[in-house]
Amino acid sequence: MLFSGSRKRQGSTNSDESVKKRSKKSESEPDSDDSFENFGRSPKSRGKKIEVIDNDEDSFDAPVKCSTTPKVETISSGVDGFPSLNSSEIFYLTVKSAAIREDCLDVECEDENGANRTVYLQGRWSDTKVEKDDIINLIDAKKWADQDFIVDDDQGIVIVNPDALVPCTSIAQSMFCQRKIILSERFKFGNASNKAMLLGTIMHQIFQIAILSAKRPIKDMDLLDIWKKLVSEYSEDLVALSFTPKSMETELQPYLEVIVKWINEHVPKSNFFGKKAAALPTKSTISEVFDIEDNIWDPILGVKGKVDLTLKVKPQATSQTSMESLELKTGKSGQSAEHMGQVLLYSMMLSTRYKQKIGPGNLLYLKDGIQRPVIPRSQELFSILQHRNKLSKFYGDSLSMDLPEPRTETRFCEKCDQKTFCTFLQKKDENFSKSNETMKEFATANVQHLADPHLEYASKWVRWITAEWKSEMDRTEGNIRDIWRKRAEEREARGTCVGGLEKVSEEKSSNEKVCLRFSKTMSIVNLKPGDVCILSAKTQISLGFVVVQKIEDDAIEVICDKGIKERGPFYLDRYNSMSNWPTILGNLIYFLSDDEVGLRLRSLLVDLQPPQPLSLNALDLPDKVKRIIVKARLNNDQRKSVISAMVSHDFLIVEGFPGSGKTTLISVLIRSLVATGKSVLMAAFTHSALDNILLKLRKELDEKSILRLGNRNSMKPEISDLSLDAKLEKFNEDEHYAAVRKIMRCTPIVACTCHHVPRELLFSYRKFDVVIVDEASMVLEPLILPVLATSSRFILVGDCKQLTPLVLSKSAKNEGAGISTMQKLQEAHPNIVVSLTSQYRMNAPISKLSSFLFYDNKLTCGNEAVSRSCLQRCGDYSPNLENVPEFLHPILSENLEKSCVFLDTKSEEFGEDLKSDDSENGGVTNRGEARLVSMLCEHFLKGGLQSSDIGIMSAYRKQVDEIRGNLNNGLVEVNTIDSYQGREKRVIIWSMAWTSHSNKKNELLRDERRVNVALTRAKQKLVIIGCRKSLETIEILEKMTKLIENHVEIPRNFSLPLTL
Structure with a gap:
């Protein structure tokens, strides 16, 4: 029986004096044939014997409250000397302190009601290691007086940190080496099969x-x-x-x-x-x-x-x-x-x-x-x-880099797949404090290829990634232990669970999966298609993982690996996977390895060895490449970039200003490389950027020459037929293997996101002539390591003046985690950088803002048509300004000179209506601005614009949700600035939301790169809504507001709330 109560993060207060260490038996072979008795020898002492209090049974139900009355046992364990796991009283306690007294460990605890309890651990349990804020389950413990317990060789079990569900295989395998098991949990790598x-x-x-x-x-x-x-x-x-x-x-x-x-x-x-x-x-x-x-x-x-x-x-x-x-x-x-x-x-x-x-x-x-x-x-x-x-201890605090001690002898360590991380951490983080001389000698030899700067680099990234991991966990709603610690009603109120489901049907799907359909009396609002959930029954948690496929008003369909026999009601809890972080940590193996790839990455990223200089000579290009370039009608910057990439030996940086045709350039470059017999890995940070390139490529190339890796559901429908699954649908069962072999080994262009590379089997056996990385300025450096490992020649495309890698941890960001590989190499080797300065997105008034603020006036319009493009010239927009307040006329104007307008809300004069509200957890909202945005959107649509022409953005996720709730047209896209990176719309409305009255800090708006992205998404009309007085407290926004020529203010007599 389990008890409700929240688990606190572990502290580190345990000392060698309070807990005895059990001596370890030296292993003689990896697959030990010793019995578990060797791991359970009891220390001498026996505590005072006390009378056993009988217990009765209860079944699992989340959560089950602690019982304080005697129970009658009905199911025995069936094992002499071992308590029943079904009928015994179980207490869920939080450790406050622990002290060794003779042969007894006294553990001061607090129960779920805040009452103090003392647990006396004797006999085999006296050397249990507990720390402040650990949770312990007491099973069938002897009662001592009214509030305390004794657990000894005669009765009781102690489970430390029961909410940390340790895999059975890990427990069994850790008999040989605990350290390897924990390292394998925290550093996941290796896309090879065996x-x-x-x-x-x-x-x-x-x-x-x-x-x-x-x-x-x-x-x-x-x-x-x-x-x-x-x-x-x-x-x-x-x-x-x-x-x-x-x-x-x-x-x-x-x-x-x-x-x-x-x-x-x-x-x-x-x-x-x-x-x-x-x-x-x-x-x-x-x-x-x-x-x-x-x-x-x-x-x-x-x-x-x-x-x-x-x-x-x-x-x-x-x-x-x-x-x-x-x-x-x-x-x-x-x-x-x-x-x-x-x-x-x-x-x-x-x-x-x-x-x-x-x-x-x-x-x-x-x-x-x-x-x-x-x-x-x-x-x-x-x-x-x-x-x-x-x-x-190690599973309960996965973010700690505290590790079990290394083995005392090393004869099996040479073939261990975790030896690189193990020995690196022994030297750099532990300074061999846990290693004996034999292990120290082995570890020193194993990392001798790493100079101190290389060790420092890896140690720094372990620290930064761990900090990022913690930041994401802190932001994530709900915790996996809530499934058994909190009632379904609590989880539903939090928005992480749908409960009270009854199974309606169970059918085999086309891909050998099982489709389950559940009904519910109330509407399902907390989940969406594609969400991964944990399916549980009332008395059995985690029947398995499922993926939400379809949601109706009173029903939900999910896909899972197998059918279910349990009875309802059922529960679906949204699963927030943290599996990316161990993989990102594991990517450091490419840098640390004592091989050609590791040597090249260390030389590139730490030693900053310069690449071979470029020798630009278009005459050396094959005729078929010249024809591709001419046919594509590239401008001078783009032609120079393609030629530079074709003749580069090591790497090239292509700095593409906003709207400068980076996607077109990459498409032409890939076609040129393939025309000369080269194989290309095309990688990008997002699925959207990757698929945009493939959309251009497939217009010019046979689909057989392109393979798109990754989850088919994440791809744009127009290119999903380039996935392996789609290609194999054309072959029968007998042809399947030969088709896979040909496609995987011979397709010249392979495309996938940077996140997917370390998980993909293909890269364990195939290398490429050239790697191209789009959005390279947004990629966290450890994410790009496995990408760069697939080739000795690469081209990075991006813009370091737009969004950099997203880093949530302030400490990691301040120390430099947000510096991308592209920025590092661009600053170290400016001679290897080519720039695309002509843009084909924004008209002149909009382009001027970004050009002046961020690009030293180097960003120019690609031609006159782009420069003078406006709503008026397109002929599909004609605003009806009758009965429209005069102050809105410039905002709705179709004229070129009114392409960029700032609407000053003057929040200090309108009371609470236009002030930001940060009372909701985790964000900033501005309800007045949201209603203004909705009103403007309606006017633009009435004037003739389509929903797809308009984009609405804010730096704050909560404001995005607020605006969505106010819009009458659900087809107009509302999103964060970050989500608009690489995108464009004819009209952009930017809601600042934040005002100086807010208690929230405004780091999101202080980020100049984010401001640059926001200013460069609109093609013909940019409307910025905010309080000028508040925004001018931020340097970059003060410069922006002064640069904008068209300012309008909300008149004092304008009434709020705003209505159409």
Whole structure:
């Protein structure tokens, strides 16, 4: 039973004096065969024995309040000397302090009601490590007096930080090296496949499909038929490993006989000639394969995991059924404490999920057919939970760079995939304080290729990325632990959950997924299509992840991996993934590695080695490239950029001013490179910028020459047919593998976002002649590392005077995290920079603002037509100014000289109506400005403009929401300034929102680059609404208002609230 209450962030107050350290056994091999008893030896002392208070049972319901009355136990644990996980009283306490006293750890706590409690940890629990603000679950603890508890060798369990759900596999594998497990959680890298992992994944899936099939007896050929149907799913992996479906079939052969024999014996089906099922190693017989990949989150024990197969069985000598796990292994069948520990954890999790005793589990080694029962014993169960507690410190505070100690001997470290990060952190962050001499010697040798500036660079980025990670977590509404700590009503009120759902239907979708449809009596307003959610039932959290597909007034459809057997009501909690941050941290591996890529990146980014100088000679270009350039009608700057890129040896920086035709330039450059036989990786920060380039390319090139990687749903519909999935739809099953191989290895132009590169299998085996990065000035440097690793030659395109990488952490931003690779190289090597200064977007009055404020008057109109473009010349807009207040006439004017207008709201004279309001959490709104914007928008539309011609922006997300709520036309785009980067509209209305009366700081408006973006989105009309007196307290905005020639003020007699 769980209790409500909020978990506080951990402090770091623990000392060596208050908690004893348990001596560690040296491991002799990676797959240890030691029992868990080695990890649970108890210290000497025993506390005073006290009388046990009986407890009764309760089931999980989020949240369940702490019970303070005696209970009667109805379900025993089934394991001698181990408490029931279902019927015991469980207390959820916050640690205030801990002190060692003789052989007892005294832990001062506070319960959910604020009452002080003391927990005396004795025996095996006396060396439990707890810190101030940790949370502990007490299970079946002895009551001491009225308020306190004792946990010792005779009774009770302590779970430290139960809200940190530690993966079962991590607990089991950490027996060999805790440090590797934690590093693997915080530094995720490696887009390569490997044979062993692929083989294991395939064999698991074949086994799971075969055991659910109706056919018996099953034969080898049946399994091969399953494999043939799975080939398309694994084609990319096969190509990456240079396997063919036939060669992989050869690798699968040794496993088939074992699978066939096991399934036919243990799951013969009732119609198989009356044959009885053979007993499992646990002596049970299978009644039903209840679930496959059973996803279990257990906040009682603080663990989570996926059970390969959950079997409903009939134990020996009883008629009652229960659940047992079957864990499949494709490796060697030697005695393994890791494998046993994993199954023991599953046994405990099945006990809490299905309200049963802690039963045995089963191991099956598919390579040699060896089966082993895993029988739970109290000592081993206690030991593995204590092992979990050790890891919980690091899972509970994922933003801390505090790590477990390194191993004491190094003979397995050389082949460890985390050795680079491990040894780098030992030297730079820990100064070898946790390392013995043997490990220090190994670590020193492993990082000897890194000079001090290289170590400092990596250490700095670890600190900055961690700070960014924390900033995002602080901004994110809700927390994953709220699912079991808070009631659904609370989560719904917060806007992160939809509850009270009842399942209406369950159907297989076209891509082998399952479509679930739920109904709800009230409208669903908190979710939108594409949201990733966690699906839970009333008594079982996290049945799995789902993606919202469709929302109606009283129903919602989601896509998930499998159907559900549980009964409603169901809950959908929006999942805010933080998985980007471990990947970004992991990208540093490209910089730290002792290889050619690492050497080049260190030379480029830290040593700032100059590139080879450019030798511009258009006569050296092939004729077909010259024809491409001529046909594209490029201006002088664009031609120079293409020629420079074609002849560059190392890298080139293309600085493209707003509206200067960067997309056109990139399109021509890619075509020119491909025409000379070069392969190109086209990367960008956003999907929108990437797809705009592809839209231009596909007009000139065959679609077979372009491959767009990434989620098809994130692509513009017009180019989604360039995705791998779309291309493969043209091939039948037999042609699938050959098509994948040809497309992945031979397509000359590959396009994806910078975020996607480290996740894409293709880049583990394919390099490119040239990499082009659009929006390079917006890309955080660690994000660009895997992109630059794909080629020794790259071209960065962007504008460092527009938006830079978004950095939320003030400390990281102040230290330089917002400096992009493009800005760094542009400042270090100005001779390698070419500029595009002619723009084709803004008319002259609008262009003048940005040119003067940011580009030293170098930004010019590309031609006379652009310079004089205005609403009047287009002929589709004619404002009806009858009955329109006179002060609005210049704003609605179609004339060129009125292209840029500032509307001064004079907020100090209009009371609260036009003052900013920052009372709402996390943002700035201005309701008066929002109504003004809505009114102007209506007038522009009545004058003849289309919804798509108008763009409305604000620096503040809350003001964007406020304006959307006021608009009568939902087709007019309202968005933040940042979202408009790279975009354009005929008319832009910019709501400043902020006034000097606000308590909120105005950093967003002080950012000159953001102001530049805002000023350069409009083609023919720019209307800025704000309080001039307030804005002139900001230097850049004071310059802007003085530069604008057309100023209008709201007259004193104008009444608010504004109505049309």
